[in-house]
Amino acid sequence: MSVKRLTIKLKQIKYAGETLGSDLTITIFVGGLSTTFQPRMKHGTTKSFDITLADRNVFLAAGVTNPTVAIIVKVVEKDKDKSFDDKGQGGTLITLDQESQVANLFFRVSGDVRGGDRRRVAAFDFKFEILFREKDKQGGGAGGGGGGGGGIPDEDTPDIPTLPEELAAGKCEVLILSEGEATKVIKIGIPRTLSAIVQKGGKPLEPINNPPVAGEGVMVHSGCFHCAKTDLTLQSLGFPFEFSRYYRSDVEHNGLMGLGWDHNFNQYVVPEKPENAEEAREFDGWFETFREGEEFESGDLTFHNGRDRKTAHQFLGAEIRELRKIHPKEKTLKEFTAVVSTYAINPGERSEIQRIAVIEGDLIWGEKIYYVRRSYDGTVQVFNCHGFIIALLDVNRNLMRFIYGDKDNPVNNYKLLETIVDSSRKPYALAYFDQIRGRPRLKSLTDPTGRQVSFKYDGRSGALKEISAPAGQHRDNITVYHYRVDA
Template sequence: MSYYIYKNNSSLWERTAQTDTQYFSLPLDVAVGDVIDFMVGDYYYFGNTPLHVTITTPETDPLLLATLGRQPWCHFFGDPVNVVNGNYTYDQTDLSIPTPGKPLQFTRFYNSRDTYAGPLGKGWQHNYNTFLTPNQDNSIAVYYPDGHTFVFTPGGEGYTRPPGCFETLDKNPDGTFTLTCKDQTKYLYNAEGKLARILDKNNNAITLQYDNTLLTAVTEPAGRSLQFTYDQDNHLTQITDPAGRTIVFTYENGNLATVQDLNGGITTYTYTSAGLAAITDPNGHTVAANTYDHQSRVIEQTDGKSNRTIFAYDPDNRKTTITDARGNTTTFYYDEKFRVTTIEHPDGTTNVYTYDDNHNQTSETDQNGHTTTYTYDPMGNQLTKTDPAPFNYVTTTTYDNQNNPTRIVDASGNAVDMTYDTDGNLQTVTRAVYGGVAITSFTYNDFGQVTSITNPNGKTTTITYDQYGNRESITDPLGNKTTYTYDILGRKLTETTPRGNVPGANPADFTWTYTYDENGNVLTVTDPLGHVTTNTYDLKGNRTSVTDPRNNTTTFTYDENDRLSALTNALNQTTTYTYDASGNLASVTDPKGRITTY
């Protein structure tokens, strides 16, 4: 098949594709606002009527871009859907390995209103796929892993953050950038805007490696890595962890189609032109099914039990009406900044919210008319909370320049004081007690892990760690020592109680052992006497049975939404559970048929 673009009757571009779904980039001399003729076939010999197309830009409304993902000032309903912009959001952590600092993990994020198409296909991003780009006005757009975007504008000697953002962006002398979060985590971007490293407050580094534009490896401080593999379309096809386990991704028409987890279970994703239409879990259950309007807003959502929720948007009047599976209608009213100001419930009662310029919630009036108010510092830290009248109790909190709380005073005047080291690790907690003060103190290793805790009575517990940051031993104030071993993924293999750690003891006589499936679920627990407890799981990771050392088995079954529906004990006595359309527990029926309703 041949494809052509004409502008002012002149041929700009042509390509021959092997399939109808092959994608191409537009020529550089096509600009926003241009009207072009797009042709399929041969313009001269087949006489096809051209399709007139006006070039437009992707969504650039900073308010919408800021409310992709799950911002704290946004409200959600269902599985979940942003009640203001109709954006369907979804996230899934495919693996996570503990380290001395940030975990070595991989998390995917989907936003139905995100036009970005990257290594996981349209609408998808992952936790290492954060980047920044300069704009023509010298502002910098930072694209966050969950899909939202914040635009930093030039101001003074640096950049001014937008409302609702509490990160600080700095340009370094070598042209790189540093984004510092409230918790002092730093994201370091190279001169091309790609994420290069992640540093926690103790300078534990997650390092990213690239082959040209593609992320190929992510390495934690002790040297363990995730390896990334791609297809010819630059779609991510496989992640390999330090133990050789793999997560496998497949695609259809450029969309993420399936994900095979570490245990071989497959989750399937299907789409319409507007967005992600359905998610089917490894057990074959549909987790959520969405219907969208032409703006990629969810207008109908169906859960695994076929319960339907309807969304009706009225942006002219700044309200969204949602009807749940039981026919109950809830209306959300919002302001010009996409912040929900009133929720009108089915019974006519309301919740009312107000906000400051940084989108912090400054007051909340509940359905009984009781109002709680809040104040904040410029970094979004809550300074005061005032309870509803007539008591008006006030809780106050102060912070240091790293956003750590240093003093909390409750409504009765009781104070708790905290101090920190230069890295922001908690050193002391001081409380007033009768006749004096009670102080708890902490010490740390170079990785920021607690190595000792001294209680107010001066008694100390000590902790040691292995090279991967796993807790290796705990010794209580009496000298009783418990020890642990782990595999390369940080899963506990053995636990030896204090009696096995005294001189002359045989540790094996006092050791518990553990085994796991590929998803990290505990398969067996063996006590020091060799007695084994065994667990089984379904493809979703729900525990389906537990068999004790005497071979007594309890089984568990689940509904389409992974909620416990039946429990059968070793005597074959069954307790069943039902749920209402909102997912709340509705009834429990015991083995004698007695029903408790909720």
């Protein structure tokens, strides 16, 4: 692992197109942090700035030299009559490959005005200065923001990881204790992950394929209520970006979307600690020792599919293999040696889960330990050593990436998902409320075109109560949920 210093500054804004007025508020998101300010500039002008948006350390896994960073800008112009409000948004994904570089972001802001006025379209051109360099010995200074909306904290912690596992350096480790003519002994460090779902009532899960449903979302096998809603869809290469929510009444799941709710990108695996494992002192987890030629004991594994459903998979065995894989970004063939652990396929399932612990050779996903779930249709899901999804590939190897921030997620003993990069390299930003009933909750999802889905929760129960989706046929496209607890 290496550490570099990343500094991003806003240097210039050009305000063209049609006028929205001069009472503008601009919010810029970088790596899960936001800076809000009022530029106080008029239509048809270009104004220079020197606002530091980020000045932080970036932790790079072995073999990663050119990480990416998402920059999303939101512009809002408010009027006394809210029906005349104008707003818009743009985003870009930048590869950090130079000591110093200038990034340009151009997008249009559309005002859906009423009262007889015509639709107005303004154009904004943003220019950023990006410094990506070796970390200073003193750790560098802290950045500031332009007032009002977040700023940059002073502590020297990573805010733009290239992959989730870099936040836990030293935890995902594979140690070779002996090799050569003697029996090869390998020590595998596994971090502890928590399962957030508890099945109520002791009833079995529904069949995985075509479960019988009666009425409006009532599952026949248990009588539980099930609801599925898609909030945002955008086409991309190979497969679309689609954010969907799922509710079940037969589970106890007080997660990031409130009681009983889950979303399709909240996918993870939870390994169980075997009885003979050594409790780790360096981190919250354990060590498993693999001896070549001897029976290897490991724990079973639970897969959470992001739909309020989890399935147990029995550990079958492990062996040392020579593997050859195509690097997802470089598109070159890589060779490495790994301990491959295999887990059982349950009846009706069409996928297999394996754990890869790299002993020597190239790192495909920037870490020594990861999990792979392969489906019969060619889809591949990759999970980091903590068990959280970091990549989704289709049969043609179109790639969607998942990037986690530095804010803790106490629900699962890991970090919060903050950016999703689709197969067209377009970034989607996830923001969270800090604390609602003792845990963070998903606040909004924003796509590169400026559409945003917002979520509100009941302050006393933590239940999801309101979703504000991108305006369609109706300007206020709001869904409200009410809950009743049966005696």
